[in-house]
Amino acid sequence: MEAFRFNRASTLNQAIQSAAQSTTAQQGAEVRFVAGGTTLIDLMKLRVERPKEVVDINGLALDRIESTPTGGLIIGALAHNSDVAHHATVQRDYAVLSQALLSGASPQLRNMATTGGNLLQRTRCVYFRDTAHACNKREPGTGCSAIDGHNRMLAILGTSKDCIATNPSDQNVALTALEATIQVQGTKGRRSIPINAFYLLPGSTPQRETVLEPGDIITSVTLPAPTPGSHSLYLKLRDRAAYEFALASAAIVIKVDNGKIHFARVALGGVGTRPWRSLEAEAVLQGRAPDTATFRNAAEAALKDARPASENGFKVELSKRCLVRALTMSVQPA
Amino acid sequence: MTKHVPDTEVERATSEEAARDNEDSKPLFGRVSRRSFLSNLGAAGIAATAPPLLGAVSSPLPAALAVPDSALSVEGTVPVKLRINGEDHHLQLDPRTTLLDCLRENLNLPGTKKGCDHGQCGACTVHINGRRVNSCLSFAVMHPDDEITTIEGIGQPGHLHPMQAAFVEHDGYQCGYCTSGQIMSAVALLKEPVGPTDDDVKQAMYGNICRCGAYPNIVAAVQYARKHA
Numbered sequence: 001m002e003a004f005r006f007n008r009a010s011t012l013n014q015a016i017q018s019a020a021q022s023t024t025a026q027q028g029a030e031v032r033f034v035a036g037g038t039t040l041i042d043l044m045k046l047r048v049e050r051p052k053e054v055v056d057i058n059g060l061a062l063d064r065i066e067s068t069p070t071g072g073l074i075i076g077a078l079a080h081n082s083d084v085a086h087h088a089t090v091q092r093d094y095a096v097l098s099q100a101l102l103s104g105a106s107p108q109l110r111n112m113a114t115t116g117g118n119l120l121q122r123t124r125c126v127y128f129r130d131t132a133h134a135c136n137k138r139e140p141g142t143g144c145s146a147i148d149g150h151n152r153m154l155a156i157l158g159t160s161k162d163c164i165a166t167n168p169s170d171q172n173v174a175l176t177a178l179e180a181t182i183q184v185q186g187t188k189g190r191r192s193i194p195i196n197a198f199y200l201l202p203g204s205t206p207q208r209e210t211v212l213e214p215g216d217i218i219t220s221v222t223l224p225a226p227t228p229g230s231h232s233l234y235l236k237l238r239d240r241a242a243y244e245f246a247l248a249s250a251a252i253v254i255k256v257d258n259g260k261i262h263f264a265r266v267a268l269g270g271v272g273t274r275p276w277r278s279l280e281a282e283a284v285l286q287g288r289a290p291d292t293a294t295f296r297n298a299a300e301a302a303l304k305d306a307r308p309a310s311e312n313g314f315k316v317e318l319s320k321r322c323l324v325r326a327l328t329m330s331v332q333p334a
Numbered sequence: 335m336t337k338h339v340p341d342t343e344v345e346r347a348t349s350e351e352a353a354r355d356n357e358d359s360k361p362l363f364g365r366v367s368r369r370s371f372l373s374n375l376g377a378a379g380i381a382a383t384a385p386p387l388l389g390a391v392s393s394p395l396p397a398a399l400a401v402p403d404s405a406l407s408v409e410g411t412v413p414v415k416l417r418i419n420g421e422d423h424h425l426q427l428d429p430r431t432t433l434l435d436c437l438r439e440n441l442n443l444p445g446t447k448k449g450c451d452h453g454q455c456g457a458c459t460v461h462i463n464g465r466r467v468n469s470c471l472s473f474a475v476m477h478p479d480d481e482i483t484t485i486e487g488i489g490q491p492g493h494l495h496p497m498q499a500a501f502v503e504h505d506g507y508q509c510g511y512c513t514s515g516q517i518m519s520a521v522a523l524l525k526e527p528v529g530p531t532d533d534d535v536k537q538a539m540y541g542n543i544c545r546c547g548a549y550p551n552i553v554a555a556v557q558y559a560r561k562h563a
Binding site (some may be wrong): 042054 | 429430459463526
């Protein structure tokens with residue numbers, strides 16, 4: 001691991017000023033925040049991340065989970081994944097988020113990992129994680145080793161000729177279906193970023209993963225009040241029953257009224273270069289009967305533009321079946 | 335650190351250190367601990383600069399491990415006070431030092447094991463403020479205000495933690511390398527919302543892997559401890 005300066009931020013402003021010194025908030029950042037450390041320290045050991053300065057933000061008071069006056073929820077950026085997953089309001093009103101969090105990592109990692117850190121988790125692509133291999137995300141312009149290499153775990157949606165790396169998160173797929181907003185504070189003040197506008201497609205700049213700029217710090221994630229009568233769930237399919245990333249997953253928020261789908265929100269995991277909100281599936285579902293035919297049509301629409309690589313063609317069918325199964329489960333009586 | 339040490343000095347160091355080993359800890363070969371024995375071997379005469387005190391939780395650290403004033407001027411190191419098993423330690427650390435390496439190498443608490451060093455096996459599990467975490471994925475300097483508990487801190491030979499006793503009783507290990515992490519994970523689990531069945535325990539313990547495959551006995555040990563705690 002390369003040597004770095006270590007500092008603790010005691011105020012938000014201190015953290016922002018430290019991070020503002022970095023030339024980028026993306027891959028290659030010279031200044032990094034450390035919260036849980038489960039992504040950053042992992043990547044620093046691999047020399048994928050080589051910050052010159054690490055700023056410990058755990059002293060900042062950003063770990064509360066509080067209801068809003070309008071019935072929504074504010075989840076502090078430093079709230080631990082385990083605390084969010086076991087929170088009574090989350091389990092009652094945003095079950096998909098609790099299920100997604102509990103399906104990921106391990107109890108130990110969930111005790112360390114934070115909401116903000118989870119938003120910024122990095123791809124598990126073996127070539128990104130191995131500095132001996134060419135990787136456009138880690139070192140722009142060097143090429144993508146995965147396209148002609150081992151790509152079974154990689155993306156089929158949102159890919160480009162320069163990068164096919166999957167976003168491996170469960171939390172963020174659930175937050176996408178819940179239409180979360182990410183609260184950020186930076187050198188120019190505060191802003192609110194809808195999660196659907198937070199992540200970038202790789203395109204020709206796979207090293208840029210989010211819209212964050214130097215100095216930006218995520219302070220919280222806000223969730224809108226749940227619609228009365230709606231249900232949500234998360235379905236994750238993977239090679240092992242535990243402690244493994246998704247091959248395909250689906251986060252559903254749905255309300256059925258008088259035998260018709262009143263509204264539905266669909267996000268897919270394991271298959272996209274970012275958490276994949278599927279407006280195409282939602283358009284099929286809206287106003288229709290919640291039956292198998294509708295669900296299959298929605299799945300077809302969701303995966304219509306899938307472009308598999310050499311080893312992950314199976315994900316197209318798997319993701320469709322995952323979505324159909326998740327929708328079927330979501331409308332079953334409790 | 336290494337230095338060339340003639341054989342007679344090795345013998346003297348070994349026996350001196352054997353005398354200093356805590357009598358209660360019952361290390362492997364009579365009065366010499368495994369780590370000190372291995373540390374003192376070697377054709378190049380590699381010798382530990384300070385004797386380790388395996389299992390001696392309540393003994394003070396030997397003088398050689400206390401921070402000398404000259405260390406404060408070592409460039410790039412950071413001072414930190416860590417509270418481990420109820421004892422404070424004042425250290426001057428390279429910030430790259432993980433909590434795991436600090437425990438094993440700086441504090442001579444080698445009960446916590448390094449399996450994968452990447453948060454994927456759970457062998458390094460310790461408690462921070464009562465919660466189980468992977469010590470390999472945290473920097474030691476991040477924890478000045480935390481209560482850290484290691485396997486050395488939950489029980490000792492002669493007065494084992496009920497979970498340790500359950501692991502012994504139910505043969506919950508083979509090579510023993512994952513065992514510290516399994517026990518630390520299981521002890522933390524006692525205070526978490528976990529369902530009553532064996533499947534629930536497996537679900538709660540999946541962050542600790544065992545290459546020897548002692549899982550059925552591990553689950554049995556955990557379930558026994560849960561019922562009799």
